[in-house]
Amino acid sequence: MSRPADTPASETPAVVPLTLDQRPARGPAIRRRIAILGNPNAGKSTLFNALTGLRQKVANYPGVTVEKKLGICALPSGGRVELLDLPGSYSLRPGSPDEVIVRDVLLGLQPDTPPPDLIVFVVDATHLDRNLYLALQVLEIGRPVILALNMMDAAEARGIRIDERALEEQLGVPVVKISAARGTGIGNLRRLLERDVEPSTVRFRRLPPHLARVVQRLETRLPRHELLPERGRHDLALALLLDDGEDDAIARAAPPEVLDDVGILRRRLDQLAPGWRSDDIEERYETISQILARTVLSPGETRDANRERIDRVLTHRIFGPLIFLVLMGAVFQSVFAWAQPAMNAIDFLMTRVGFLAEGLMPAGPLRSLVVDGIIAGVGTTLTFVPQIAVLFLFLSVLEDSGYMARAAFIMDRLMGRVGLSGRSFIPLISSFACAIPGIMATRTIDNRRDRLTTIMIAPFMSCSARLPVYALLIGAFVPNRWIGFGTLPGLTLFSMYFLGIAAAIAVAWVLKRTVLRGGKPLYVMELPPYRMPSWRSVLITVRDRSLLFVHKAGTVILAVSVVLWFLASYPRGGPEVSALASRIAAAQAAGDAPRATELEDEMAGVSLRNSFAGRVGRALEPAIRPLGFDWRIGIGLITSFAAREVMVSTMATVFNLGSPGDDVVSLRESLRGAVDERGRRAYTPLVGVSLMVFFVLACQCMSTVAVVRRETNSWRWPLFMLVMMNALAWVTSFAVFQGGRLMGFG
Amino acid sequence: MMHAPRGERETPLDRLAPGEQGTIERIVGDRSMVRRLMELGLVPGTPVEVVRRAPLGDPVELRVRQVHLSIRRSEAAQIRVTPR
Incomplete structure (x- = not known):
């Protein structure tokens, strides 16, 4: 037909x-x-x-x-x-x-x-x-x-x-x-x-007679649809009969009474010709072999010697996994080695732009908005680009060469244990550097539920932005002692990474049995021949990924950044600040620059503590008290939504230390020496551990939320992620802190 | 298309050792899964070869119509072949 x-x-x-x-x-x-x-x-x-x-x-x-x-x-x-x-x-x-x-x-x-x-x-x-x-x-x-x-x-x-x-x-x-x-x-x-090409007029052997009759009957019952050409009714009828996915457009295109008919016709066919759903496939392959017999003059070498040689090594029982691990190690080393200088350069450049804006604009709220809100937000967005670009450079080479499918082949068994497939492994590993490119790399997972599950658990991998926070807290609270086979700080750091992985496995397990439950998917994957990647395709992928992130996620990051700026800078002034301002002026007049800097740091601390962020921190205190956190940590939890490492600079400001720079020693001292209203020690080592656990599990990253919004094309999943991760973080930190207290720590 | 009679020798595909070949007899199980496997070229009468197993024993690599497919052993078990 x-x-x-x-x-x-x-x-x-x-x-x-x-x-x-x-x-x-x-x-x-x-x-x-x-x-x-x-x-x-x-x-x-x-x-x-x-x-x-x-x-x-x-x-x-x-x-x-x-x-x-x-x-x-x-x-x-x-x-x-x-x-x-x-x-x-x-x-x-x-x-x-x-x-x-x-x-x-x-x-x-x-x-x-x-x-x-x-x-x-x-x-x-x-x-x-x-x-x-x-x-x-x-x-x-x-x-x-x-x-x-x-x-x-x-x-x-x-x-x-x-x-x-x-x-x-x-x-x-x-x-x-x-x-x-x-x-x-x-x-x-x-x-x-x-050229104007005409549709083929060849009559391909198409449907077995019993199927053809049913489709024809269905076809006549379909109304003329504005979107469908005349011919389209036949194809729609076939789709109605054979496609039984979760969709959608096909069902909407047909009136309800026809849909009822489809059910009746299917049941009748089930009785008359049990294999009817796949009869057309056999017919089509039969047609294909007839076409090939008349067109292929020589079938050529049926075995691809090249692929066999390479596969013998790359999927070898011992060398296969070994090469995979070495390759992954090399990729991440390169992401750090190549992306870090670029990230530092962008950071430096944005700071310069900030200074420039400061010099060009009169002091005041507008300058503060431009420098601390907009330029900072643009800077945050741009610092992700080197990581995205470098990672996708490697990933697209691996994908286009055909290696990615082999990597999934090797890792499938392991990932199958948590209900995922081998395709999820590389996005998750990438998330140890940063969840943003990791989540973007989930595009190669074709199963929708697996992809969503992978996106939801990727931020549990301890990313590089958590390291400064772990470093600060371990330095402040964990004594540098050897125990057993390692140092206590080292073991603590290891435990944090391990906790993230354990949480990811547990959450994947739960999601696959609840919200992302679904029929048994077919994990068939093609292992393509090895091919030389084309540089043009690779570079276009790198460009597309980077630009999409800047366009789609960047706008959300910028908006949140401005909101966070507002929370941390308003309301301004107040008697305390005015008093400090005049003391600074006095110190400057007296030529006592160190004293002026000290007072400026104090003023920054006062401003932040009195700001909306400070007030929210205080309002948050009853909710985070059971975790061992006070309002000062509360402020840090709010500001670190910009990026986790902001926690460090926020705590420095809260403790009147100004910008900590490279040296966080004085900040560690301040954390250890901090006292509460009644003069008791505010942060015990147990609080430090509880806070680290919170940072492992909580979704404190607006950029992650923004990229999940972009990758899932809806707000539902990023909001679900936000609630799920923060609830899990609260409950786990609660258990750590209260359990630790019961056992006599802190 | 001619279907070979289902003989005693019909075997689940996952039982074939790497390097062994068979001819597909039928695919059992969920109908959308059967359809998809057939659309990928695994129609009755087609020769299929188990190329290798993954390092951890699962999945297996199949070769059918010169295309190489990775398929889990539980899925391969639903494909019934006559070894040859």
């Missing part, structure tokens, strides 16, 4: 919205929208990059976490077309959120994305038969298609010979041989994009 004659390709609207760039000055208007589609690992993105260069943008499909990649492609004639890079799919009968999007776009059910005028279907020529499965499904829905036989260089090297003219004849659409990675054949493809 194929496209009825009454539905020409031109039925899709001729005038399309210009979603990417509406400025006519940049060239002729965009006439057509072309989608790139294909299996994962078929080289779709490489082709997309080769056709669009750097003219791309990334957004999200509304309501889901699937990324929408759009670009502009210049044609030989000077015209331009809009390219849409659809997510890699195995089938139009969706098995993942990505594949739901592909089906909905092609069937015209995706509201923000009209069906493409032309589809470039990318096929990996070295895996022709599996790739042709989706190709046939796409041809069957009767849209214009160009088939791009990609990786022809690899295919020819293996002696695979394909008669493309015969393939054109068999499929009824233009076929072009390309190698997207090498850039060969791209010119031919560009020329083809200018």
